[in-house]
Amino acid sequence: xxxxxxxxxxxxxxxxxxxxxxxxxxxxxxxxxxxxxxxxxxxxxxxxxxxxxxxxxxxxxxxxxxxxxxxxxxxxxxxxxxxxxxxxxxxxxxxxxxxxxxxxxxxxxxxxxxxxxxxxxxxxxxxxxxxxxxxxxxxxxxxxxxxxxxxxxxxxxxxxxxxxxxxxxxxxxxxxxxxxxxxxxxxxxxxxxxxxxxxxxxxxxxxxxxxxxxxxxxxxxxxxxxxxxxxxxxxxxxxxxxxxxxxxxxxxxxxxxxxxxxxxxxxxxxxxxxxxxxxxxxxxxxxxxxxxxxxxxxxxxxxxxxxxxxxxxxxxxxxxxxxxxxxxxxxxxxxxxxxxxxxxxxxxxxxxxxxxxxxxxxxxxxxxxxxxxxxxxxxxxxxxxxxxxxxxxxxxxxxxxxxxxxxxxxxxxxxxxxxxxxxxxxxxxxxxxxxxxxxxxxxxxxxxxxxxxxxxxxxxxxxxxxxxxxxxxxxxxxxxxxxxxxxxxxxxxxxxxxxxxxxxxxxxxxxxxxxxxxxxxxxxxxxxxxxxxxxxxxxxxxxxxxxxxxxxxxxxxxxxxxxxxxxxxxxxxxxxx
Numbered sequence: 001x002x003x004x005x006x007x008x009x010x011x012x013x014x015x016x017x018x019x020x021x022x023x024x025x026x027x028x029x030x031x032x033x034x035x036x037x038x039x040x041x042x043x044x045x046x047x048x049x050x051x052x053x054x055x056x057x058x059x060x061x062x063x064x065x066x067x068x069x070x071x072x073x074x075x076x077x078x079x080x081x082x083x084x085x086x087x088x089x090x091x092x093x094x095x096x097x098x099x100x101x102x103x104x105x106x107x108x109x110x111x112x113x114x115x116x117x118x119x120x121x122x123x124x125x126x127x128x129x130x131x132x133x134x135x136x137x138x139x140x141x142x143x144x145x146x147x148x149x150x151x152x153x154x155x156x157x158x159x160x161x162x163x164x165x166x167x168x169x170x171x172x173x174x175x176x177x178x179x180x181x182x183x184x185x186x187x188x189x190x191x192x193x194x195x196x197x198x199x200x201x202x203x204x205x206x207x208x209x210x211x212x213x214x215x216x217x218x219x220x221x222x223x224x225x226x227x228x229x230x231x232x233x234x235x236x237x238x239x240x241x242x243x244x245x246x247x248x249x250x251x252x253x254x255x256x257x258x259x260x261x262x263x264x265x266x267x268x269x270x271x272x273x274x275x276x277x278x279x280x281x282x283x284x285x286x287x288x289x290x291x292x293x294x295x296x297x298x299x300x301x302x303x304x305x306x307x308x309x310x311x312x313x314x315x316x317x318x319x320x321x322x323x324x325x326x327x328x329x330x331x332x333x334x335x336x337x338x339x340x341x342x343x344x345x346x347x348x349x350x351x352x353x354x355x356x357x358x359x360x361x362x363x364x365x366x367x368x369x370x371x372x373x374x375x376x377x378x379x380x381x382x383x384x385x386x387x388x389x390x391x392x393x394x395x396x397x398x399x400x401x402x403x404x405x406x407x408x409x410x411x412x413x414x415x416x417x418x419x420x421x422x423x424x425x426x427x428x429x430x431x432x433x434x435x436x437x438x439x440x441x442x443x444x445x446x447x448x449x450x451x452x453x454x455x456x457x458x459x460x461x462x463x464x465x466x467x468x469x470x471x472x473x474x475x476x477x478x479x480x481x482x483x484x485x486x487x488x489x490x491x492x493x494x495x496x497x498x499x500x501x502x503x504x505x506x507x508x509x510x511x512x513x514x515x516x517x518x519x520x521x522x523x524x525x526x527x528x529x530x531x532x533x534x535x536x537x538x539x540x541x542x543x544x545x546x547x548x549x550x551x552x553x554x555x556x557x558x559x560x561x562x563x564x565x566x567x568x569x570x571x572x573x574x575x576x577x
Contacts, residue, residue: 007220011192013054015073016062020188020216021180022051028175029059030072038063039173041145041154043130045161046177049215055177056126056155060084060092063153064120080120091117091124098129103136110144113152122153130156131163138165145171179214182206182307188216189223193234198227200234206309207239246278248312251290252319254356258331259322261360267353280352281342288335294320295328331359456528460493466526467491473522474515485511486519489539497531499523502539509536 013019016026032038042059044052062068066078074081083089095109109125117123127133133141145154145168156172158164186205193200208226212218223234230238240247250273257265273283296302297313297320306313338355345351467486475483489502503509512519516534523532558564 007192007196007224008217011188011195011220013051013058014061016055016058017071017073019051019055019058021184022055022177025055025175025177029055033063033068033072038153040148040152041172042156043161043164043169043172043174044155044157044177045174046159047179047213047215048159049212049217049219050177050180051216052157052159052177053126053128055175056128056157057084057092059155060122060124060126060153063122064089064091064117064124066120083119089119091120091122092126093123094126094128096128097132101132101134101137103134103140106133106137106140110140113144113148116149116151121151123151124153124155126155126157128157129159130168131158131160135165138168142167142171180216181214182209185209185212185214185216185219186309189219192220192223196227198232198234201236203236203309203312204234204239206307206312207236207243207245210307211243211245244277246273246283246286248290248315251287252315254287255290255294255319255323258356258360258362259327263357263360266356266360270353270356274349280348281339284335284338284342284352284355288332288339291328291332291335294323295325295332298323298325298328327362330362334359454524454528454530458527458529463493463499463523463527464490466523469526470519470522474518479515481511482515491534497529497533499532499534501534501536503536504539506538509538512536 016030019026042056044056046052058074061081061084062072062074064080064084065074066080067075069075074084076082076085080089080091084092093109093112095105109127113123113125115123148154154172156168161169161174161176186202186209189205189208190200190202193205204226208219208222212222226234226239226242229242239245250269254266254269257269270283274280293306293308293316296305297316303317306316308316334355338351341351342348471483471486474486485503485508486501488504488508492500492502494500501512503512513536520532520534523534524530554564
């Protein structure tokens, strides 16, 4: 039985050209070697598994090679290269700072730096996880790092650049390694699979690449695990099953149901997902990612951000055509809101189900914005839109002149109201075009297309109940100042559905007037009465007696206790403060 070597070691890069996803760094290092402008010390930074230590070893091997190729790669034939490949080189020293982080360990390293190399031109010291060194060890290393012997080169590697003291950073040439792209990882895994004689599906490799968050070493380790699990036949289904990931097909189906407003289907498919052992938070986060991918699929300039296989990419492009931009943005916002509230809610399943219902209602609300009317002119009927009615304002005079000879009627074709009017349904009514044009300012400026004036009766107690709900609604919208203003005094219901609101000062009156339309809309819809009006009164008691500025407060205190003025003089306080 032969010894098994994990893919992360077996396919570890040995040349600059074999490093995946770090072309800018490898090109810079090769140019530095070609022009003989190597720095004394290097710092390789970046996330785990992206090639920092591998590049450090390749650099160390190449600069000691006795016959570097024209492509600036090591020859693998000279004595220095062979000793490096056999791990018997005396010129290259590796130190793991995670386990050798004391000041004594660094002092031993500094003592070795004085000796010239036996073979080759340089002694190279590779210190991995250098951020783990203690502060005393860093200080002991400073002088040597700043002025090392000509034959010494230092290559430091770290995943946490922020933990390295500035005096070390200023002495190094810094290279920032980036996360490897999904496409590059998938291509490299495909290369490994072909070498190992493993049958793989492209979508399976793409899924592995997305799972490892840009780390090549992690992808190779996961690849080995999945190969053992699937018996050398790596399929998309086996990867889904082993990694416990929701299939993309679920999200395509859910999105289709959302667009159709199929509540029953959504609840059933979510129940199926839960029965398969998936967490609700994973589902909602996956749905948000799916919606984001649909969003970037809608424009040619952003489609490059869709890191999927070709077959899957075509599905995203197809479904993205069914979704409008406003739907996707609102749906993403609701998914994010659900994610934030998930940990704090008591009924997590209900939260996600409500989120799905709210997302599905977006499409319905969008359809409600298209309102058409049936118009009869000279016994000929045709459909016109609200926009056409508004544009006809310019021809109002012409319509008036011909209205005597024309039999004109207008009836609503839909009972639908905009979403912000709290989903209160309207009954159709008949109204002439001329009268509709005369009152269009009132109708359209208030953003309400109901052509019937409601007049349902209500009691003062009912009004007060709705008023309390209004205050809660206003505060949830982030308008806390308005909510406080509405709650200072209890409103009074007068005749003809007129509500009297008492306010303490003009500042509260200004706050209310700025948002009066929102208050009226809420009350009219909840109480089903479009005749409701509100008048404000500033109470004389509050105007005359309530101090608001520091100066007013001091004057009031002075009237109650005149001796305070003597105290002010002794303390040399400003009387106008």
